[in-house]
Amino acid sequence: MKLLITLAFIAAFLNGWCCSRTVKDGHFKAPSSLGDIFNKNRKKTPVMKDFNLHTNFIEYPSGENDLVIMNSIQENYERPEDLDNILTLLNDGTGLDMRQMWEYFSNRMKRIEKRIDHVKSQTSEILSRLSTVDCSTLAEGSPSGMYNLYIGSRATHAVRAKCDQETEGGGWTIILQRIAHESEDLATNFSRELRDYKVGFGDPETDFWIGLENVNQLSNSRDYQLRIDLEDFKGDTAFAHYEKFYLEDESHGYRMQVSGYRGNAGDSLTNLGKLDNYTAAGMMFSTYDEDRDTSHEINCSQHWAIGGWWFNRCSWANLMGPYRLPETGNGIGINWHMWRNKEYIKAASMMIRPTRSYN
Ligand SMILES: *[C@@H]1O[C@H](CO)[C@@H](O)[C@H](O)[C@H]1NC(C)=O
Ligand SMILES: *[C@@H]1O[C@H](CO)[C@@H](O)[C@H](O)[C@H]1NC(C)=O
Ligand SMILES: CC(=O)N[C@H]1CO[C@H](CO)[C@@H](O)[C@@H]1O
């Protein structure tokens, strides 16, 4: 829909319907119409002595609004009957000043070409933005930062997300971000209903979850890798890279499929392939209001008052847990047990990119 509106707008623009045709006083003297000149001269003589349009073109102050000028030219000169009249004159061989005519039309042609080039480049920019599905589809050389993504073929609105263009060649879309905070109160509350986890919440510049639905749509369209980056309160960092990652759809509980670990943070998602009661691989996504973990005794999310996760009975990792400072001890907060066991993690992120283009 958005694309259609944009294209309609461009079409209207090319046709000259879109914008004000008024010329502000004092910007330039709008030349009288070609038709007027033609008619006036025809009464006297067919030779167009005052045909001085070339001068009018070069008199336009540089930097003036091209659009205003274009609209004025269009209004004054693009009446097809004028061109018909000129063609008739040319056929009659009635002595028009050919040099002036040539200058007028070649200048007019240049203006139109310039305008078309401009609209072309705007159009291709708009199209390229609309085709930004994830951070791997950005134009080459695009820096890390915030971008609008149009995820899925039925995308009705842009998803604002952060792109990492540096780590191992870039192209990463950050799907989860937990940043360092001075106090626990400042952190975003991740204890939320499934509804929130489904569509996403937070701010991609601070604490952020992009939404289960978005991750499902991206990771089901082609093969994706997952990378997790962690920082502890001493400032040490570690990462876990998974060569394959995707989330199943809503009807399958956004089940996580993940494999192919390498890194130095330890494998808290698949336990190096030895599936146990805490591995997240193969688990559905649970929240306090939607218990899909494998524990018959408890709701992991509700019981521990933690956020959502692909809980088993329950888990080796907790990147959506509550933000906790180290002075509050050890326990369930943001955790990655294979790296720091029950120590709280200061900052964490999950990011994904298509596998193919980076191997
Ligand atoms: C976070 O939100 C949940 C659910 O609304 C609420 O029960 C909990 O008290 C909140 N936690 C904090 C720290 O505000
Ligand atoms: C999971 O926990 C249950 C109950 O403690 C135990 O019987 C089972 O063997 C465990 N499964 C695995 C794969 O470790
Ligand atoms: C033990 C317990 O709290 N069970 C609850 C877990 O959550 C579901 C809803 O998803 C409830 O129906 C259970 O009673």
Ligand SMILES: [Ca+2]
């Ligand atoms: Ca349960």
